[in-house]
Amino acid sequence: MNRGPTAFIGNPGLCGPPLKNSCGSDTPSATSPSSFPFIPDNYPPQGGNVSIGGLLFSFCYSRVCGFNQDLDENGVSKGRKGSKECFCFRKDESEALSDNNVEQYDLVPLDSHVTFDLDELLKASAFVLGKSGIGIMYKVVLEDGLALAVRRLGEGGSQRFKEFQTEVEAIGKLRHPNIATLRAYYWSVDEKLLIYDYIPNGSLDTAIHGKAGIVTFTPLSWSYRLKIMKGTAKGLVYLHEFSPKKYVHGDLKPSNILLGHNMEPHISDFGVGRLANIAGGSPTLQSNRVAVEKVQGRQKSMSSEVTANVLGNGYQAPEALKMxxxxxxxxxxxxxxxxxxxxxxxxxxxxxxxxxxxxVQWIQFCIEEKKPLLEVLDPYLAEDADREEEIIGVLKIAMACVHNSPEKRPTMRHVLDALDRLTISSD
Structure with a gap:
């Protein structure tokens, strides 16, 4: 179902964004903002086409006539205790209920390149890309054709705005060609949204294995795979060495590596698990942590600089399961x-x-059994057999990376240097 802004026509009693008529002091009080639609567990994870204007926010609050707002140094309005603290949503206006419980009711840009506002986002059509334990992802297309990716986190977490703000603004400072860029965010008691650049060619996971239910599949050539390997390594070097806190991603996997127009990789979902926990909308991560704590006993909570799913999925280092x-x-x-x-x-x-x-165990078994390369190699790479020297070189790098002892693994800087030397020597 697709409800654009025209869906509101013929309802004279409605007011507030996305409509142009503002809510006056005599407008009956409305409920709190409606949200992105609730997606039940059996909801189809792909292809839903909806309108953000029809399912995101109504944003109409009644305002007490003659209510004088005090603004702090950032232009944030402060509600007075003891009075009916409600308002009609306006640009650059929000309400602080207390020092520890702040409600933000506008889109907050994280760089100067953000030219859209909340009204434009409300009018846009949205397509459900997928659902996971850390929220629902939408593709949003604005009226001017700009495509964005919007992740909706869960509800709750109303007491932790400042913590969320600190985390999201630190993540928003990350700028690298191989890191998915967080452009803006939105916070309210009912909604937490993260707005990214839309990356058009899906995930590395789909590029390697295809998509369920889709028969046609164009496999990646070795040249593209090598490009993705190097780009991902560059993104990790940036995170590890040049980001403000020398971050750890903590949940790196092919589904978190998105591919751009020219198949350049963009590492995504950095810090999302942490933000989802703050927002109160990450039951999967929380239940995983509880499950491990039952075995490990009480443990310190993870650093805010890592997003980690603590149950093994084949990508976690062995020591990561020990918290x-x-x-x-x-x-x-x-x-x-x-x-x-x-x-x-x-x-x-x-x-x-x-x-x-x-x-990792399977590869080690194949090496011990001295199986030929063709039995290990992706069948789609058979036509790239002339790149055998490169492929074996990458295999050696991979085996160094998955060494059981973390001290014996190379740094990502050394990995990138090795990949660069490998491709130069093969030219």
């Missing part, structure tokens, strides 16, 4: 598994007879 202090070597391990996946075309968990083993 120890986050380490950049976690990302190195995950990166090594991704290299193996791109070489073999197999998922991170491999079915072997009636049992399963992770991809």
């Amino acid at each position: 120890v202090k986050p380490s950049q070597k976690w990302d190195v391990y995950s990166y090594g598994v991704i290299l193996l996946e791109m070489i073999t075309g197999r998922s991170s968990i491999v079915q072997v007879g009636n049992s399963e083993m992770d991809l």
Whole structure:
């Protein structure tokens, strides 16, 4: 169902954005902003076409006539205790209920390149891209054709605005060609939204394995795979060495690597798990943490500088399951598994007879059995057999990355240097 702004025509009693008529003091009080639609567990994860204007916010609050607002130094209005604190949404206007419980009711840009506002976002058509334990992702197309990716986090977390603000604005400072750019965010008690650039060519996971239900599939050539490997390594070097806090991603996997117009990789979902926990909308992560704590006992909570799903999925380093202090070597391990996946075309968990083993164990088994390269190689790479020297070189780099001992894994800087030397020597 697609409800554009015209869906509101013929309802003279409505007021407030996305409509142009403002709510006067005599307008009956409305309920709190409506939200992105609730998506039940059995909702189809792909292809839903909806209008943000029809399902995001009504944003109409009644205002007490003659209510004088005090503004803080940032232009944020402060509600007076003891009075009916409600207002009709306007640009650059928000309400602070207390020092610890701030409600932000406007889109907050994180760089000067953001030219759209909340009204434009409300009028846009939105397509459901997918649903996960950390929220729903939408593709949003503005009236001028600009495509954005909007992640809706959960409800709740109303007492933790400042914590959310600190985290999201730190993430918003990250700028690198191989890191998905967070452009803006929105916070209210009912909604937390993260707005990114839209990356058009899907995820690396889909590029390697195809998409469920889609018969046609164009496999990645070795040249494209090598380009993605190097670009991802560059993004991780930036995160580890040049970002403000020398961040750890903590949840690196092919579904979190998005591919641009020219198949350049963009590392995504950095910090999202942490933000979802603050927002109160990450039941998957929270339940995973509880499950581990039952085994490990009470542990310190994870650093705010890492997003980590603590249950093993084939990409986590062995030591990451112990809830120890986050380490950049976690990302190195995950990166090594991704290299193996791109070489073999197999998922991170491999079915072997009636049992399963992770991809690292499977590769180690193949090496011990001295299986020929063609038995390990992704069948789609058969026509790139003349690049065997490069492929073996990448395999060696991958095996160094997935060493069981974190101290013996290379840094991402060394990995990138090795990849660069490998491609130069093969030219």
